[in-house]
Amino acid sequence: MIDWMKKTKYPFDFSTEASINLADDEELMKLMIQAGFKSVFVGIETPDNRALKECHKFQNTNRDLMDSVERIQKFGLRMRGGFIVGFDSDSPAIFEKQIEFIQKSKIVTAMVGILNAPRGSRLFERLQKEGRLLKEATGDNTDFSTNIIPKMGYEKLAEGYRYIVNGIYSPRLYYERVRGFLRQYKPLEKRKWHFHFRYLRWYFPYLGAPFKALMILGIKDRARIYYWKLFFWSLFRRPLLLPLAITYSIYGFHFRIIFKLNFDTNLVHQEKTI
Helix, strand or coil: CHHHHHHCCCCCCEEEEECHHHHHCHHHHHHHHHHCEEEEEEEEECCCHHHHHHCCCHHHCCCCHHHHHHHHHHCCCEEEEEEEECCCCCCCCHHHHHHHHHHHHCCCEEEEEECCCCCCCHHHHHHHHCCCECCCCCCCCCCCCCCECCCCCHHHHHHHHHHHHHHHCCHHHHHHHHHHHHHHCCCCCCCCCCCCHHHHHHHHHHCCHHHHHHHHHHHHCCCHHHHHHHHHHHHHHCHHHHHHHHHHHHHHHHHHHHHHHHHHHHHHHHHHHC
């Protein structure tokens, strides 16, 4: 992969999924960077050890999760983190803990979901025996729905979940997290960007994106003051990362819209189901 990407002058980037113990393998991370990997999805799930043991995520236990995230991101891999709430061992304190961990770890794209039990899993079998299953899982753990009866009660769980999402994707916290990430992000692989006319059909649909971002995020959006603060901070402090700063600004706007739509359309349906 490395040889082919160098020969073709890196026509695109790779993304993959890995477990948190990727942080222990520096050689692998260096090779991934050389091969053109830019991002990696990691299922962190929760900073609570009891819940990690409950879901058999043993590779995440007995380690400093914050330090592992920092090592992966400092190597130049942008981490997308997966988080879950609604474990039996979760108390109401977990909602604030999740926000605190996500902010301190500087994981920009944090995908938080409510626990669901997919058919065929050990969790599904256990909850079926306990009579705590409601329906089939939707397969989307970010749509505010769950197919289990949570121990803390659905209303409290949904309220806490909304609290997390509104927190981590609120303009102030989100842009603060983006700037924190960009401040420490120093890719190991320095390579020039090459334009290929044969890939023009891939780039063309996105050529107007910066101008749309300027109009929507810089003028129309209520969070425009945060957008401009990040824009000028990046322009003068990390100019090479300005395109990434704009990209993350677009992500944040997208997440705010999507989560609001999901909550408005799925909460009523879930309450009727329960």
